[in-house]
Amino acid sequence: MVVNMINRVREQRPLIHHITNAVVMNFTANGLLAFGGSPIMANAKQEVADVTRLSQGLLLNIGTLHEDQVEAMILAGKAANEIGIPLVLDPVGAPATRYRSDACQRILQEVKPTVIKGNAGELAHLVNQDVETKGVDSTGEADHEAIVRLVAEKYQxxxxxxxxxxxxxxxxxxxxxxxxxxxxxxxxxxxxLLGSLLTASLTVEGNPEDHLMATLSHYGRAAEEAAAHPDVEGPGTFIPRFIDALAMEVET
Structure with missing residues (x-):
């Protein structure tokens, strides 16, 4: 399952349009390239729909949100829905402020995501459940299975x-x-970065559930492989080894 999906991504090199967190654009682009996809990142609302129509997938990530970007995300999302390409929404820090929360709801009212990806606090917030958060991180206990079922049912x-x-x-x-x-x-x-890879995985033919699971498995195994490398002493030395590991050949 993992081998087939990743090999298909690497053969097709899908172009993934990102309207994403400015803090992580370079890391995301390099990680997607290592995985096998091709990144493009356009934020101007005057061109996002056109760029989306040239792409095979769209990632919307609200990590460094501003009003023009919300409008751009809605325009790009509508274009993705019109042409039928996968769309992944990452509601980064949605519980942190009223503005982020309202922006998520605006996007979800106008756009139909293929997948919503987030931590427990972010996802719980979308269905009016309380899970403790700190900034953009989830810190509280939660029933993850119950949360994903609630979000899946509410937003289909x-x-x-x-x-x-x-x-x-x-x-x-x-x-x-x-x-x-x-x-x-x-x-x-x-x-x-995981949101970007999930988007790429959904562009290839096959069972979407299998593709999501295969991507999660490969991502986690790449982290394990990188952390085990003898020259990795902490998070700083982990990062380049992790990018390398994302590009590793997948064994059956």
Whole structure:
């Protein structure tokens, strides 16, 4: 499953349009290239719809949000829906401020995502549940399976909840990924990059649930591989090894 999906991505090199967190654009672009996709990042509302129509997938990430960007996301999202390409929404820090919360609802009222990806606090907020957060991070206890089911039902979409274990829901089927490493929680943008790779995986033919699970598994295994490298001493030395590991050949 993992081999087939990743090989298809690498053969097709899907162009993924990102309207994303300015803090992590370079890391996201390099990570997607290593995985096998091709990044493009356009934010001007005057061109986002046109860029989306040239692309095979769209990622909307509200990490460094502003009003023009919300408008751009809606325009790009509508274009993605019109041409039928996968769209992943990452509601980064949605519970942190009223502005972010309202922006998420505006986007979700206008745009139909294929998958919503976030941590437990972000996803719980979308369904009016309370999970403790600190900034953009989820810090409280939560029933991840219950949360993904609630979000999937409310928005009629696939859902991925990231954490020590990743829990997803697609077409009423819940799946769990247990690969990964604690260093992922100690670097900026690990979740943002994951959203990009999930978008790329959804562009290839096959079962979307299988593609999401395969991506989560590969991402976690790449983190494990990178952390085990003898020259990795902490989060700083982990990052380049992690990018390398995302590009590794996948074994059957």
């Amino acid at each position: 979409t696939g859902v991925v909840c990231t954490g020590e274990k990743d829990v997803g829901c697609m077409e009423d089927e819940v799946f769990v990924n247990e690969t990964g490493h604690p260093y992922l929680a100690q670097i900026t943008g690990s979740g943002c």
